[in-house]
Amino acid sequence: MTARADLIVVGAGLAGSAAAWAASARGMSVVVLEAFAPGHRLGSSHGSARIFRRAYPDPLYVRLTGRAEPLWRRLEDEAGETLLRLTGGLDFGPQRDPERLHAVLTSCGVPAELLPAAAAAERWPGFSFADAGPVMFHADAGVLDPDRAMAAMLRLAAARGADVRFGTPVTHLAAGPGGDGALARTDSGTFTAPVAVVAAGGWLAPLLGELVRLPALAVTQQQAFHLAPRDAPGGPWPVFIHGDGGTHFYGLPGGRDGEVPGAVKLGEHHAGPVTTAAGRDGVVDPAARERAIAFAATWLPGLDSRPVNELTCLYTTTANEDFILDRQGPFVVASACSGHGAKFAPLLGEILAGLAAGEPAPDPRFTLAAHLAR
Ligand SMILES: Cc1cc2nc3c(=O)[nH]c(=O)nc-3n(C[C@H](O)[C@H](O)[C@H](O)COP(=O)(O)OP(=O)(O)OC[C@H]3O[C@@H](n4cnc5c(N)ncnc54)[C@H](O)[C@@H]3O)c2cc1C
Numbered sequence: 001m002t003a004r005a006d007l008i009v010v011g012a013g014l015a016g017s018a019a020a021w022a023a024s025a026r027g028m029s030v031v032v033l034e035a036f037a038p039g040h041r042l043g044s045s046h047g048s049a050r051i052f053r054r055a056y057p058d059p060l061y062v063r064l065t066g067r068a069e070p071l072w073r074r075l076e077d078e079a080g081e082t083l084l085r086l087t088g089g090l091d092f093g094p095q096r097d098p099e100r101l102h103a104v105l106t107s108c109g110v111p112a113e114l115l116p117a118a119a120a121a122e123r124w125p126g127f128s129f130a131d132a133g134p135v136m137f138h139a140d141a142g143v144l145d146p147d148r149a150m151a152a153m154l155r156l157a158a159a160r161g162a163d164v165r166f167g168t169p170v171t172h173l174a175a176g177p178g179g180d181g182a183l184a185r186t187d188s189g190t191f192t193a194p195v196a197v198v199a200a201g202g203w204l205a206p207l208l209g210e211l212v213r214l215p216a217l218a219v220t221q222q223q224a225f226h227l228a229p230r231d232a233p234g235g236p237w238p239v240f241i242h243g244d245g246g247t248h249f250y251g252l253p254g255g256r257d258g259e260v261p262g263a264v265k266l267g268e269h270h271a272g273p274v275t276t277a278a279g280r281d282g283v284v285d286p287a288a289r290e291r292a293i294a295f296a297a298t299w300l301p302g303l304d305s306r307p308v309n310e311l312t313c314l315y316t317t318t319a320n321e322d323f324i325l326d327r328q329g330p331f332v333v334a335s336a337c338s339g340h341g342a343k344f345a346p347l348l349g350e351i352l353a354g355l356a357a358g359e360p361a362p363d364p365r366f367t368l369a370a371h372l373a374r
Helices: 014-025 059-079 098-107 117-123 146-159 201-208 286-299 342-356 368-373
Strands: 002-004 007-010 030-033 050-052 084-086 089-092 113-115 135-138 142-144 163-165 172-175 182-186 189-193 195-198 218-227 239-244 247-253 264-269 309-317 324-328 331-335
Touching: 007 014, 007 182, 007 189, 014 030, 014 146, 014 195, 014 331, 014 342, 030 146, 030 189, 050 059, 050 239, 050 247, 050 342, 059 084, 059 098, 059 146, 059 342, 089 098, 089 117, 098 113, 098 135, 113 117, 117 135, 142 342, 146 163, 146 342, 182 195, 195 201, 195 342, 201 309, 201 331, 218 286, 247 286, 264 286, 324 342, 324 368, 331 342
Parallel strands: 002 189, 007 030, 007 195, 030 163, 089 239, 195 331
Antiparallel strands: 050 142, 084 142, 089 135, 113 135, 172 182, 182 189, 218 264, 218 309, 239 247, 247 264, 324 331
């Protein structure tokens, strides 16, 4: 069986699902090929919680979060459900540099407050900010629900005619016959299209590396832990990032994954062992668990520091954590992870659909050439 569409999307994580949503809205006929079942936990996008925040030290990403947020609201309107809940966000610890973040945010027009540690401790009694220096708060931060967002984007794409196929790994990707377009081979048939968005997460390099020269991509197995609140939860916890001594811990309300009401998801940014998407073992590193417990015991007195559950997840990271969003020939290359891509999902969809339609990369920093020049 050979089928033809305007666009092949390989991978139905957040990036691929968003590309299908946005491309189908442009009237393109789309086929989505996903190796595993809906809700699988083998890639980067599974679960009920990821941080949305405006707080980046880099104005480019602050601006992109500003473009992403209204698209989350558009997606919610179309889907008829809430996918992004604002809780406010805290940044603290010397390496997070709250003063600089505050300056960047306010210069970009994002309201933010800088508080002394004692005032912050009074306002957020679940935290201990002792010796942490100033604390930055911005209201425009919160939690998005990736499982529901992916389901909604694929549902909406399918309603516009997209052919969404789970359990359909692409076993071979190539230029189409006569070098025209892209061809994706699967066990249930071959698909051709003028262009393919390859949003294969940690599997990107094995799938595309012989067709497109890619920069180095580090695949790491990350771990996250859910911690129960000591007291009955009041309002939701703010999302937070703490940076000190070379480590960054992040936290957020864990949602359904948290097991107990009000559980907070806690993780360490960029400390996981290097692996491959096919070879990772899914086993939590005991040393990482101990670091998370120690962090919570020091900084989060409102939580029981012993995790009620834990999970692993893949990061696919570029050298400088910039995304790759570019097109080479019939292949749109989507690597928008580096541990921070979820918040941009609906915007990534617009960008990837635009690249598939022949529009330029959204910023020179996201091009393959820029990554390869580093
Ligand atoms: C622990 C953790 C915490 C995170 N926290 C945040 C956060 O708080 N905020 C934030 O903004 N971001 C966060 N991120 C990052 C964010 O989750 C990722 O940027 C995002 O999920 C990447 O999505 P993706 O679609 O690129 O990759 P994936 O979700 O991995 O999707 C790739 C898909 O391609 C499929 N695939 C692979 N090969 C093939 C093939 N040959 N054929 C068919 N299908 C294939 C895979 O099965 C997979 O479903 C976090 C990531 C992790 C791991």
